[in-house]
Amino acid sequence: MPTHVLAEADGDERGALLAFLEAQRGGLRRAVLGLSDEEASRRPTAGELSLAGLVKHAAETEQGWVERARQVPRSVARDETTWHLSFQLEEGETLAGMLALWDEVARGTEEFVRSVPSLNDTFPLPEAPWFPPGGEQSMRWLMLHLIEETARHAGHADIIRETLDGKTAFELVAEEREQAEG
Numbered sequence: 001m002p003t004h005v006l007a008e009a010d011g012d013e014r015g016a017l018l019a020f021l022e023a024q025r026g027g028l029r030r031a032v033l034g035l036s037d038e039e040a041s042r043r044p045t046a047g048e049l050s051l052a053g054l055v056k057h058a059a060e061t062e063q064g065w066v067e068r069a070r071q072v073p074r075s076v077a078r079d080e081t082t083w084h085l086s087f088q089l090e091e092g093e094t095l096a097g098m099l100a101l102w103d104e105v106a107r108g109t110e111e112f113v114r115s116v117p118s119l120n121d122t123f124p125l126p127e128a129p130w131f132p133p134g135g136e137q138s139m140r141w142l143m144l145h146l147i148e149e150t151a152r153h154a155g156h157a158d159i160i161r162e163t164l165d166g167k168t169a170f171e172l173v174a175e176e177r178e179q180a181e182g
Helices: 013-031 037-041 050-070 083-087 097-114 139-165 168-179
Strands: 122-124 135-136
Touching: 013 050, 013 097, 013 139, 013 168, 037 050, 037 097, 050 083, 050 097, 050 122, 050 139, 097 139, 122 139, 135 139, 139 168
Parallel strands: none
Antiparallel strands: 122 135
């Protein structure tokens, strides 16, 4: 990982989990640094993934899991007929809009995680063949799953970005720092 996650305050497990999640979000966000909607929507590898699609998918996935944990209706309902749309910009959607949505989702995730009485609190899993019937998971599991999911896609994004223009994660970290300082 080309960035360092600062240590949490003593005993602040929530802060540590949120910091690691934000570090993984940063990897995916950096992968789109300086790209247009068209560039970020290109699919330069053998698969169907694009950088813009990964950003959209990461935002929708995080939002969906937090809504599931909060036990509220899903903002974006996907099924097998619309699943592919979570990986591509649709008419009227932009990379900037997806990044803004993800920022909003991230704020909501932090507010929710900091508000739950305990990371041991649980929520029901949806009915699906890959989940145990009547299964529940803890808020801690939620955070670890979001870190895992985001990190997986940040890795995809590294490969796609390097395939697009040769820029690596280390170069993008340096570019991001230069922009922040300049």
